[in-house]
Amino acid sequence: MGLESLVQRCEDLCRDLDFNYVKEWKKKTGSKAVAFMPIYVPRELIHAAGMLPVGIMGGGDDLEIIRGDAYFQSYICRIPRSTIELGLGGKLDCMDGFLFPAICDVIRNLSGMWKIMFKEKYAKYLDFPQNLGKSGKNFYVQELQQLKADFETISGKKITDESLGRSNALYNENREVLRELYDLRSRYPHQILTYEAYLILRASNILEVSEHTRLVRDYMALAMKKSRPNRDYVRVIVSGAFCEQPPLTLIRALEGSGCYIVDDDWVLGARYVLGAVSGSGDPLMALADSYMDKTVATGSRHEDASVKGDYLIRLVRERRADGVVFAAPSFCDPALLERPMLQDALTAENIPHTGFKYAENTGQIQTIKEETGTFADSIKLWGAE
Amino acid sequence: MNIQKKMIGDHYKKLSTAKADGKKVVYTFVPGNLNELILSFDMLPVHPEINALQSGMRKKSGDFIMEAEKSGHSEDVCTYVKCDIGMMKKGNIGPTGEKLPEPDLLLLSYTGCFTFMKWFELLQKEYNCPVAMLHVPYQGDGEITESMKQYVVDQIRDTVIPALEKASGRKYDENRLKEFLRSSARAEDDLVAIWESAKNRPSPIDAYFGGVYYIGPIFTAFRGLPECEQYYKSLRKEVEYRVEHKMGPTTPEGELNQQKFRVVVEGPPNWTSFREFWKMFSDEGAVVVSSTYITVGGLYDRGFRHDAGKPMETMAEYCMGCYTNRNLPARVDILEKAIKDYHADGFLINSIKSCNSFSVGQLLMLRELEKRTGKAGGFIESDLVDPRYFSASNIKNRLESYFQMVAAKRAST
Numbered sequence: 001m002g003l004e005s006l007v008q009r010c011e012d013l014c015r016d017l018d019f020n021y022v023k024e025w026k027k028k029t030g031s032k033a034v035a036f037m038p039i040y041v042p043r044e045l046i047h048a049a050g051m052l053p054v055g056i057m058g059g060g061d062d063l064e065i066i067r068g069d070a071y072f073q074s075y076i077c078r079i080p081r082s083t084i085e086l087g088l089g090g091k092l093d094c095m096d097g098f099l100f101p102a103i104c105d106v107i108r109n110l111s112g113m114w115k116i117m118f119k120e121k122y123a124k125y126l127d128f129p130q131n132l133g134k135s136g137k138n139f140y141v142q143e144l145q146q147l148k149a150d151f152e153t154i155s156g157k158k159i160t161d162e163s164l165g166r167s168n169a170l171y172n173e174n175r176e177v178l179r180e181l182y183d184l185r186s187r188y189p190h191q192i193l194t195y196e197a198y199l200i201l202r203a204s205n206i207l208e209v210s211e212h213t214r215l216v217r218d219y220m221a222l223a224m225k226k227s228r229p230n231r232d233y234v235r236v237i238v239s240g241a242f243c244e245q246p247p248l249t250l251i252r253a254l255e256g257s258g259c260y261i262v263d264d265d266w267v268l269g270a271r272y273v274l275g276a277v278s279g280s281g282d283p284l285m286a287l288a289d290s291y292m293d294k295t296v297a298t299g300s301r302h303e304d305a306s307v308k309g310d311y312l313i314r315l316v317r318e319r320r321a322d323g324v325v326f327a328a329p330s331f332c333d334p335a336l337l338e339r340p341m342l343q344d345a346l347t348a349e350n351i352p353h354t355g356f357k358y359a360e361n362t363g364q365i366q367t368i369k370e371e372t373g374t375f376a377d378s379i380k381l382w383g384a385e
Numbered sequence: 386m387n388i389q390k391k392m393i394g395d396h397y398k399k400l401s402t403a404k405a406d407g408k409k410v411v412y413t414f415v416p417g418n419l420n421e422l423i424l425s426f427d428m429l430p431v432h433p434e435i436n437a438l439q440s441g442m443r444k445k446s447g448d449f450i451m452e453a454e455k456s457g458h459s460e461d462v463c464t465y466v467k468c469d470i471g472m473m474k475k476g477n478i479g480p481t482g483e484k485l486p487e488p489d490l491l492l493l494s495y496t497g498c499f500t501f502m503k504w505f506e507l508l509q510k511e512y513n514c515p516v517a518m519l520h521v522p523y524q525g526d527g528e529i530t531e532s533m534k535q536y537v538v539d540q541i542r543d544t545v546i547p548a549l550e551k552a553s554g555r556k557y558d559e560n561r562l563k564e565f566l567r568s569s570a571r572a573e574d575d576l577v578a579i580w581e582s583a584k585n586r587p588s589p590i591d592a593y594f595g596g597v598y599y600i601g602p603i604f605t606a607f608r609g610l611p612e613c614e615q616y617y618k619s620l621r622k623e624v625e626y627r628v629e630h631k632m633g634p635t636t637p638e639g640e641l642n643q644q645k646f647r648v649v650v651e652g653p654p655n656w657t658s659f660r661e662f663w664k665m666f667s668d669e670g671a672v673v674v675s676s677t678y679i680t681v682g683g684l685y686d687r688g689f690r691h692d693a694g695k696p697m698e699t700m701a702e703y704c705m706g707c708y709t710n711r712n713l714p715a716r717v718d719i720l721e722k723a724i725k726d727y728h729a730d731g732f733l734i735n736s737i738k739s740c741n742s743f744s745v746g747q748l749l750m751l752r753e754l755e756k757r758t759g760k761a762g763g764f765i766e767s768d769l770v771d772p773r774y775f776s777a778s779n780i781k782n783r784l785e786s787y788f789q790m791v792a793a794k795r796a797s798t
Contacts, residue, residue, distance in 0.1 A: 071748050073766065075461070075738045080745065102523070105499045109745035111525055112713025116749060125525025125712070130495055130502065131518045135539030139522065142532035302495075302502050302518055305509035333741060336459040337466070337503035341510060343457055357461075 003222040006215070010199035011248070013206050015062055017086060021206050022094050025052050032096040032155055034122075037083070037107050038243040039300060040272040041099050041126060042287050045147055047209060048167040049155040054095060055205030055269060058082040061247040061361040071113070077331040078359045079244040080110045087118060097122035097154050103243055103300045104333050122154055130302040132292055141288045148284065164283040170209045172276040177216045178204070179271070182263060184220055186319045189260035190230040192223050195252045202245075204270040231260075234376045237321045238264040239312060239342065240328035240335035242298050246358050253369040254325070258376035262319040265298060272296055299334030309345020316351055322379045325372055326355030352379055386635065388616060389599045393439075394481060396606055401483035403429050409553045412488040412508065416681045417496030417521050417704035419545065421565035421609040421691065426553040430606050431485060433504065437468040439480030441656030441770030449475065450771055463500045463739040464771040466507070473511060488514050490552035492545065496521040497681070497709030498742040517548035521704045527715045529705050537701035559696060565609030566693040573685045575617035576604065580686050582624045583674040584727055587642055589627035591634040593650045593673035594663040601679045636667040645670030646791055649723045651716075651750065652735040652743050653678045655767040658775045662767075665781050669788045674727040677720065680708040684719075713746045717753045724758050731761040731791045733784075738768040761794050763787035 001009070013021060022033050033052040036043075043053040059065070059082030068085035086092050098121060100111035111125035127143060129136030148159050178201065185192035200219045204212045238254070242265045255261060274294045278286040297303055297311035316324065324346055328335035339355060346353045354375040356368050403410050411423050412431045423430050440446045449471030450464055456474065458467050472478070479485040493505045493516050509516050519540050522533040546557050579600060583592050590600065600620065607613035627633075633641040637660050650673050655662050666673065683689060689706055692699040708716065724732055732754055734747050751762045765783050768774035 071746075073736055073738075073744060073748070076741065076745055100525075105741040106745045108499070108523060108525075109713055109741070112716075113746045113749050115712070115714050116717070116753060125523060127522045127525060129536070130520035131536075131540050131544060133540075133544065135536055135543060136520070138539070139532060139536035142530075146532075299503075300499075302493075302520075303506065304516065305506050305513075308506065308510065331461045333462055333499055333503070336462050337500065337507070339459070340457040341506060344510070357459075 003226055006219055006222060007196045007199055010203045014199055014202045017059060017063060017091050019091065019094055022052060022054055025208065026094065033094060034097040034099065035092060035095040036099040037101060038269060039101065039103055039298065040269040041101050042144065044164065044167040044171050044287055045144065045151055045159065048159045048164040049151040050157045051151065051155050052208060056083060057205065057245045058360050059086055075331055077106060077244055077329050078361065080106055082360065083110065099124050099126050101126045102128050122150065124150065128291065137288060137292050140291060141285065144284055144288055161283055165279065168277040168283050168286060169279060174204065174209050174213045175271060175273060177213050181216055181220060186262040189235065189262055190228050191226065194255050194261040196223065198251050198266055201267045201270060205267065233258050233260040234322040234379045235260050235262045235320060237262060237315055237319060237324050238327050239324055240326045240339060241266050242268040243332060244329035244360050246327060247360060247362055250358060250362055250365055250368065253365045254372055257369045257373035259325065259372055262321050263315050268296065268298060299338035308341045312342055313345060313349055323352035323375065326353060328357055330357045330359050386599045389603055392603060392607060392612065392616065397479055397481040397483055400429060400431060400486055403486040409489045410486045411490045411492050411552065413492040414494050414496065414501050415605050416498065416707040416709055417494045418605060419494065419700055420605065421562055421569055422549065422700065424565050424609050425558055425562040426549045426555050428553050431488065432605055433469045434465050435605065436472065436479055437465040437770050438656045440468055440472060442659055443480050444657065445480065446657060446770035447772045464769050466500060466504045468770045470507060487512050490514065490548055491516045492519065493517065494519045494521065494704065496704055497707050515548060517545050519545050521710060524705060524711050524715065527712050529702065533705060534698065534701050537704055538697045541697055541700055562696050563693040566691045566696055566699065568611065568614055569609045569691040572608065572614045572617045573690050575621040577685050578621050579624050582628055585628050587631060587633040587644045588647065588672050588674050589624050589632060589634060591636065591673050592679060593654065593676035595634050596676055596679040597654060601682060604682055633672065636663060638664055638667050641667050641672055643670050644672045646788055647672055647674045647727065647729045649674060649720060649727060649729045649732040650676040650735060651720055651732065651747065653737050653740060653769055654735060655775050656770050657772040658777060661777060665784050669784065671788060674729055675723040677708050684708060709742050717750050720750065720754055721757050724760055729760065730795060731763065733763040733765065733787065736764060736766045738766065738774050739771065740769060761791045
């Protein structure tokens, strides 16, 4: 498969709101699929039960909201309304369960709505510990054990230490290859275009993990062979877009405005755990440890104010970024409440930043493009003065 | 009403002289608050939501919110937070005009509201003081499991108590804690009797406006203290007198004895136009017989009492039992029961722009409740303390139409 066809396939997967890949996979394997909302869920457990984890990130800009709006006030973000629209339209019928991880009050309450509206389907709110001491770990292990038992019931298949160990290893490999992709983009942003890298990453929401790992490797090899111009763009990190995703046209426009995106927090669940889940000892405990000890910093996770912004600043340094673009969905509490603290931390380090809000169906692309274009120009003209 | 005004006024006075008096101060949130534990360390509690709503009632919140927005806070987020940040940036002068003390500890009881977490991260940055995180797991499946309870107990024992010891300079004294817990349980009995008095016709209380104004608030900073017990004893006596003499509740417009409509209300009130909002109900002869906002501090009417016999477990159960820590199906059940138990003619949802914890799912709740009870549901929108989001004429029109609908429905059955 050539580069264009490979990227096109990922775009088709991203835009396919009928989830044909899931239907075909289920038919082929005779197994089941469990959907999950952003940001992070332990996909390894779903996989170890022989099921397909499927990330749902709303309906994007292709979905017309007809019934979903009737369930949400105008001041609620868009992702729950498009997700309800998908549910009411029968698009999610191929999912045999739905996980709602603790991101914010919207996704939390959506879990209760799901229980009322789709009574016949398994729906689970997944609480993650915010207290990361021993008590938090004990709690999280119990949560994982409950989840394991639930998945065994749904799949009718026992999750053994061996099967979970294998799944942990496959997801380690996948995270490793995604790290390579991000490192490569940071080194050669003119070769690994963000629009493409995003689609490759986004495909991790749906493809079976081994297939996705192969796809990322294929993409990197093909993209590095392509001759592409190295433009005089500034290097930026995008922060705040970890849940509801920007429309694809907006991602393309950001790059077109003169910004090479050298890191971001899109589809963060696929890269949430840093490093590898340990391959020794109890694999469930190893999975719990990976959440407790080695993850990215993000708005939905409590962090002491004394270290607030450190992760982002470190990323700016490592990626040699010229500045940060804060991109948050409208009405997104985690991102918007976090933003002033991160802005202050960047300002204290003399790192330029700008920000905007979007929705998954934003049409105001030109305005945002002008804003980030001006930001890029100002960095080129005056640097981080 | 006069006693509660004095108690709250005295509390703010104490806070203003806390540093001079050598008192240590802990900021914490209303839902799932550990008041008895705080009192056992002889510390003074400050509740930022209460400061914000008091600022709203005193027409100060608009300026505070603008101040926070000028410093980079989004117009989309919680106005309680912005009101608090704005108040701090303007010198931390509290709602009564006295300066509030800086915290010695931020006790982050992360219960039923995501914003709490960010709120105290923001405050920690400003005050540079320690945070004790008490993560209260959400009742996602509508129940409190043993593992959830153990998690909260462990955190109280291993995180919260050591942090309080350090901040206060006092050792944990379980016997002292038990005394406060016993006092709370006695006051809780009286509180429940007061809430349940609304089953009478006419109702002697208004369980929303009156509920948040003079019935509920004393239960926050004062729960566990003798003056709290005394307050609820007196209030219960007065309410029983009203029941006996068929008297309605006191409203800003006088006593509401002619009660045409009995309604249940879901969601917080608007504070910036509180009196005007209340008057819209009393003008229509509507009394609120039960409301959910009064249960963010605890669902005592469903049987919970602080139990001094098991201090850690009882605090954990209390934290997890708050209304906003219950999932949406449970909230619908609670409302359905209230509509039936209190013989309500209908129910109203006041949907608050800046409170996702309450607001997300309310339109589904409306449908479910109409389906289950056959009663008319109404939906209005406002905000907690942002005066820009209180449109009096719109709300009044909606309320008038709603009560006409209730009357028509009643006439047809």
